Amino acid sequence: MTDVTQTRSAAADWIAWGSAATGDALRGEGYPFQCMDAGIHAVAPGMKVAGPAYTVRTYPGATWALGRAIEQASAGDVLVVDAGGRPDVIIMGELMSMRAQQRGIAGVVVDGAVRDIADIDALGFPMFARYVCPRSGTHDKVGQWQTPIACGRVVVNPGDWIVADESGVTAVPADVVEPVARATAQVKAKEAAIARHLKAGCDLGTACEKAAASLHTE
Template structure:
């Protein structure tokens, strides 16, 4: 079966602004997760495949058949600049993605890849500076027979993902936030960061965390 998935609508991609994404990237995954109050963190087994990889962008959800990467080729063709491919790879450790697809993705302005599955060519991915977060690294080959889906809602590593959701990923983890939660998350992130800076100043002045957080009996 090689039917091309229908192209996703662009309407949902505009719910999250570039300014919001830039601020989310500055806060990072750990602060944004705590501030969100949501169960929005992917399984921590999803890790960067090279040290220092980080990304932020709008989700383009993708679903594959196990060990078949044809949907990823369709997703690259249908993506818009700033999209992050967020892929339900069925936890399959195989070479869904490598250097060729990364170069193709960069030509389309794709911000990165998050996949619940395997990838390969990790040295080349780092040299390209293309951010990839995956369940593992594996050279096993893939087929190219099943179109899967591009743009339809999926669940990836335990978290629902819809077209246009905000994605932030760094060394601490991967988050997917719905647009409706982003303004509140950013506001709470600002407050949290201000409080942490005050605490750090006081700790450097000799105070103990037991006293700062009121943990003494």
């Protein structure tokens, strides 16, 4: 069973670090292709989420499969959905988002289309998708859950750690979450040090050198 308190605590750290620093850390750890393509984006400003992936594969527009996932996933999970990347039929809207929020789902990442953006934004529910479209889906009973999927041209497995914000979406493979977390914290520390030197008037090259030196001696 998912430890919800531990998951939320970890999620807060990843949200603070952000998708970009996480991607940089993954590249440094030998995983350079874990950032989803730019088509997968926050549907409204300020949306942020992090948590373990609950994966869904569904026929485009088959909202039934995602409805099942909402009831099956644990609080704190991020639903990551391979909906075929279709632009012309939605997989989720306001009412499903409301139910997901009630169940404690942390957010949703959809390689496909969603709708009711203003309503989802008003809920404060983090939603990331490739397209926005008003056309309704279907209730065709076609889907798979907790299986490897492709989302944003990245393979996502159940339990991979998702970090999403206005910069995009990054997926951390489950078996390297701990070392990547340490590396991401180091990336953020280095960025903060560089920023301090830039504010002191250094050029970027010098700021990077001073930051590296200061972190090396700590």
